[in-house]
Amino acid sequence: MNKNQENADAPPASQAKKSDVLSFKVTGRPLHSDGLVAEFRLMLGFLKKSFSAEIAFRICQKSGSHMIKLVSPRVDGDHAVLRFDETGTNRISSILPSVNAPDIPFCKVVFRPLEVIGHPTMSVVDHILNPSDMSDAVLEAFAEVFGADVLLAMQESLLSEPSSPSKLGAGEFPIIFIPRPGGGDLQVTPVSPALTFTGMRELGRRRFQKRDPEGPRINRGKWIDLAVSSKPQNISGAIGGPRVRFLATMPAAMHQSEAELYRYVHGGRFPRWHDQEVSVWVLRYADMLDATYNNANTRAALDRTADRLIGDAAEFLLDTLADARRRADEDGIVREQLPEPPAIPELLIRRYWGKDPNYDRARMALTSPHFEDRLRKSRLAEEVHA
Incomplete structure (x- = not known):
């Protein structure tokens, strides 16, 4: 029997909030190594559909370090993500999912940062991409609850190269032509890492918060924000919140x-x-x-x-x-x-x-x-x- 069907062992949903269990952010729920199975079963109890190997493969295949949908929400789903690793390191870059809304709850299982006491906070996806001394225990607990076939599908998808985008939506992408040494031009389309978007959201949140009279000073500068979209789930559920453009005016240099x-x-x-x-x-x-x-x-x-x-x-x-x-x-x-x-x-x-x-x-x-x-x-x- 698939472990997804064994919902009888999952604790009742009334014992915890769904947002504290299924999340893309750190939830503040420290775990002992022997409590991983129980935590995964708690996650399973909040899923309304079975977490199949097909879903696992799909959400991992549509996850990347760069999301072309950040440039245009009209990009075809099969051409929405890129994966680039950082230079000068043997670690695989962090990735974010770019899936349809029905798949977001499953992403909140495998992309949730797990706070295992005494170990770095890492998600199931992180443990697959960049294993640590705790990874075997985490992945074994995950397979025990959701099934070995689901874990295998994730590993196959994450550790293999995704298909490269072969087309872009017309009229919305910046195009740069770079001369080739042997003649002719190379057409380049810049795409920013997805984590820069989440970083700018966090930066903007701190800039616009009210100042605590007894707290540290907020950095100087004049910030203006403009919401341009209220449906970021079309890009990534891990980003969340409206898409915002920032205008920052810094003070002039002091004499x-x-x-x-x-x-x-x-x-x-x-x-x-x-x-x-x-x-x-x-x-x-x-x-x-x-x-x-x-x-x-x-x-x-x-x-x-x-x-x-x-x-x-x-x-x-x-x-x-x-x-x-x-x-x-x-x-x-x-x-x-x-x-x-x-x-x-x-x-x-x-x-x-x-x-x-x-x-x-x-x-x-x-x-x-x-x-x-x-x-x-x-x-x-x-x-x-x-």
Whole structure:
């Protein structure tokens, strides 16, 4: 007797939801190796028709890594799939079914990811294409429930080359002509892997979900979607949901100052002060400190130069902190979590000094007793770290 007829051993459907048993997605039902037979029998209980070897061969024959129906839903069913393996690996590429709606429940049996504890999550199809140390146990359990003839039909279909498409629907396929080295042209029709479609659906789902205030930030960008078809089962039941076109508008590249501000708000270093005149005035201040003459006029000039450096640096720090706080509010970051801004001497010294003597002279000038005294007397310097 075919194992498909032994429905008496299958648990009642009321013990589990059909969507939790027959699925193209991970169901969250971890299995022990000795529970595989019971799980397959549970699947069998939800099938309304017998899972025959003919059906098994057909659904595997109409499964591929590339689906021409994604380009045109009017492609003939016998010319709907392609299989290409990834280069540089001995693994066979993942495939998806492209079958008529009545066969989808059977596909949800053999393409369902089985979560066997302690082993990679793999479907029956995966175990046939890329066997693991658990594959023998999975396939034996499958054959015990659905029949050895069903398993053999799947193996014959999946491990043999499917027929290549010989015709395409006119008017809907992009055509590229590539010159041949010996003359003439080669006609090429690009077809994307089916997994890129499912990947774009998952990407779009994350882009359009509402942001959790306490969760991670959603990637930046403006996304617009447009549903173009509500019947994806004509392509593959494994894809599901409406077919959607995306338009993504990414933000323009940041200028250096914008990038430095963004980095600081998110925990990086404080933005650099890029005014080229700063190093000139710092070295001029160093020259004035080294001068041998000392009178009221030179002391007043020295004070004014130090005060100018301190005042301009303090204004840059205050303006940058104000911009950083606005940016933090926009990005949902608590202002108090912003890193401490640098001290004024540190801000002034952070630049390219050319030769080492220039750097040493600048460092000595900015750490001199005179500069520290002017810092203590500066009102703006106090506001920066208030």
